[in-house]
Amino acid sequence: MRMRFLAPFVLSAVFLAACGGGQNTEKKEEAASEAPADNSMVKAGAAEAAASKGAALIEQKDCKTCHKVDMKLVGPGYKEVAAKYEATDANIDMLVDKIISGGSGHWGEVAMLPHPDLPKDDAKEMVKYILSLK
Numbered sequence: 197m198r199m200r201f202l203a204p205f206v207l208s209a210v211f212l213a214a215c216g217g218g219q220n221t222e223k224k225e226e227a228a229s230e231a232p233a234d235n236s237m238v239k240a241g242a243a244e245a246a247a248s249k250g251a252a253l254i255e256q257k258d259c260k261t262c263h264k265v266d267m268k269l270v271g272p273g274y275k276e277v278a279a280k281y282e283a284t285d286a287n288i289d290m291l292v293d294k295i296i297s298g299g300s301g302h303w304g305e306v307a308m309l310p311h312p313d314l315p316k317d318d319a320k321e322m323v324k325y326i327l328s329l330k
């Protein structure tokens with residue numbers, strides 16, 4: 197029971213640590229010793245990634261109607277996607293095709309709309325950004 201109440205505090209401590217430049221491991225360890233939280237989805241670096249070209253492209257398109265970084269909306273959260281796939285060339289190509297052609301099956305029954313007008317290079321920047329959100 198005690199853990200349950202601690203969890204929000206631990207998470208916010210980790211978020212603060214992540215925003216403070218990511219080098220502040222002291223706080224993270226302190227938090228981790230109180231409760232073994234799964235921090236694998238919460239890491240520093242998201243701030244730099246957010247400034248990337250892929251992030252800007254995603255902003256300009258319809259992606260945000262169905263996707264958020266931290267949580268599932270119509271489609272999976274980008275961090276979930278990043279956790280699922282390693283940033284290998286094969287995975288990047290597969291995800292680029294998926295964004296352009298649309299489809300379902302990897303996360304459930306709901307399909308992603310196709311984006312046939314999206315240039316491959318742009319889709320690639322988006323995927324690289326998404327997979328950097330680990």
Ligand code: HEC
Pocket residue numbers: 254257258259260261262263270271272277291294295299300301302303304305306307308309311314322323326
């Ligand atoms: C109409 C809602 C919708 C829009 C708009 C949308 N998506 Fe998706 N997206 C989905 C759904 C639903 C899935 C899960 C598909 C599945 O289960 O295979 C998904 C899956 C994904 C995946 C993971 C694919 C996989 O095979 O695991 C990526 C990456 C992605 N979307 C990126 C984008 C980007 C980038 C854009 C903007 C160009 C975008 N999405 C626009 C609904 C959407």
